[in-house]
Amino acid sequence: MEFISGQTQKKVVEISDILSGGYEGRQISMNGAVHTIRDMGDVAFVILRKREGLVQTIFERGAVDMDFRQLKEAATVEVTGTVKKEDRAPNGFEIRLQAVQVLSEPKEPMPIPINKWKLGTSLETKLNLRPISLRNVKERAKFKIQEGIVRAFRDYLFSQGFTEIHTPKIGAKGAEGGANIFKLDYFHRPAILEQSPQFYKQMMVGVFDRVFETAPVFRAEKHNTKRHLNEYTSLDFEMGYIDSFQDIMQMETGFLQHMVKLLKEQYARELDILGVALPSVEKIPQVRFDEAKKLVSEKYDRDIRNPYDLEPEEEALIGQYFKEEYGADFVFVTHYPSKKRPFYAMDDPADPTYTLSFDLLFGGLEITTGGQRIHDLDTLENKIKARGMTDEGMEHYLMIFRHGMPPHGGLGIGLERMTMKLLGEENVRETTLFPRDLSRLEP
């Protein structure tokens, strides 16, 4: 009988192996995709693209049993050669080739110059050719940063006693109600795609006190803007036994501080490729919704048209105000009007026109909505009635309050928006692997 007992020693080395030292002058094997070929006559510089970056190989006529003119860009290869220190090469070394084995060959030349530093194509073209355009080194670096954000979220929350959960995305009724819900047929029963894990994460607070989920959410909004997606990754947490909604903003600030630290330590290569300066997260100002409107109205001489909502331009100006006045990249806007928040938001006892809730703006864009939730059954049922809503389909949700829930609250962070602002992009599609919007369902 044959057995598998884990991984065997691989014959190929990675960039990080070589950078760890001891390879100078040694013969190694390495695989990768042929990123570019620079033909110098008797010698060619063949650059390999690997997950950790680029590697310069030197292909000398006669040294290898193959003519480098037979080698194609975008072929995948396994090469054998000798490692040599070379300060001008990426990562400070090159490989002088002795053998090249072609693993696969492309059928057609690239439709876009993915091996250029800057792709220089329109967003539309990049998205149409997404499976290929992502091979560009700068394009893919955005999604390593995105990975880092999610890692930081999970790692920080694990360290704070949170439990990770996986809640269903097909449901019978949406958490927040409203029209922006995708509908589907579920074995001849009407069903929806969840626009948020809100009800489930609250249920799970009764089980694990603190929970989080990183998963897709679905919004059938007919917005066609630079900041809206119809499917996105939501970083959600919910925590019990809070003293106030300040606890939630503190937890988010702690996460942001951990995120900046992790990106600095483990994603320096990608930050460098993208030329990104990390934002300041030492201290984040908080300002009341009504106060923020007034500050912006006064400083930028702008009329307050709607006292109950923030227009996108107002959000941007609040961001600008706090950058100018306090050098702040982030600002918590607190106490949103009750009529603009979902029924489960806890009203401020000091003035029930407002809620104990907040948005976090990053560079003038909302990337988080959060707040304290109602945990008392009577209060919740009264608010449902007062809004003219029915509690039909909410039996399971209301069950948790009937049988005791601690004071609690939480938030949801839009991953793609967060990545967009962190990288200074102007369109959320730039930081979404395969965006879904009003017109885009493929690739």
Added chain:
Amino acid sequence: MEFISGQTQKKVVEISDILSGGYEGRQISMNGAVHTIRDMGDVAFVILRKREGLVQTIFERGAVDMDFRQLKEAATVEVTGTVKKEDRAPNGFEIRLQAVQVLSEPKEPMPIPINKWKLGTSLETKLNLRPISLRNVKERAKFKIQEGIVRAFRDYLFSQGFTEIHTPKIGAKGAEGGANIFKLDYFHRPAILEQSPQFYKQMMVGVFDRVFETAPVFRAEKHNTKRHLNEYTSLDFEMGYIDSFQDIMQMETGFLQHMVKLLKEQYARELDILGVALPSVEKIPQVRFDEAKKLVSEKYDRDIRNPYDLEPEEEALIGQYFKEEYGADFVFVTHYPSKKRPFYAMDDPADPTYTLSFDLLFGGLEITTGGQRIHDLDTLENKIKARGMTDEGMEHYLMIFRHGMPPHGGLGIGLERMTMKLLGEENVRETTLFPRDLSRLEP
């Protein structure tokens, strides 16, 4: 201006704080849900349920400015008291109360005895009351173990140079085709819910060489069995530059070994609560599909009815065979018949009736399907044609092969099935937070 600069020192302590030492005789505050109250006349044992376990508190008449008969089970409280060593109490300590603050109260008694060690209710009742039944200590422990499995998957793959990706769940066409796909209306265009991230993870192999995703998948299968769900969490990876599909099985074995280690080290409490013995993963036997059928047919005197497929009973017998003969909990069954695998599976050059693919059986149940994929465009297009399929809607998928793909393969692991087998459960709904099946769309 007010600023938030991260987390402030909390006034409450957790179980792990006390277990870390130095609290004996000290006055502390702690919060939790009232799990049980044992009234002894002048004194009551009030057990608090917290995320890390149970805490025994001693409520003496007169010592606290409240009558313990006013306290209700399922209330949430913040208590103040003195920590005392007590070997008979959970975690070896108790808290002698000086003050109790009730944070919230239940409206009705529990419909099921969640504070009993064994819930002793039917699966149907547990699922109907899921938001409450999960508060039972044994019930919730299953989902801590599930968290550990996902953590192990991610941590191990990060250590092996994989990149985490987030791919869309709404698409234009399913990866594997077929009828088992949920359909929805996407702004007046037909759309589907992805039954697997297959195409996307292959696309991303061209970008990052090695990728993984932990996300929901959707299957509109009309099976109503103990092992089927219509939505589940799939742990997927895909890796490039493989020498053979053995590399994939080695990677999975490495993950399983890491999983067992992580569970032992960090989830010992939950393993103990559930009385679970971890499986053996030192070496996992591999056997060809046709060989496995023969072995089982001979040993258990059973006719081979269908040479191209494994019946569930046959899978169970293969599990039994390798347990009896080799003490193995897992077995890789390799070389599945081509006609039973999707078009992108790589046929075995030695005999194209079979594929370079595998299933991993755990206790006689398939928990993983994986294998090597075709990476050559012509081979892929010929196989699509030979199957009478059209490549309509696959333009973006085929694009990656047109522009060069390394030899690659991968797998998908059903998280809930894996958890079920690990915990020795008989029904996958036992290890799904909120199952979706033919009849269940709520909670």
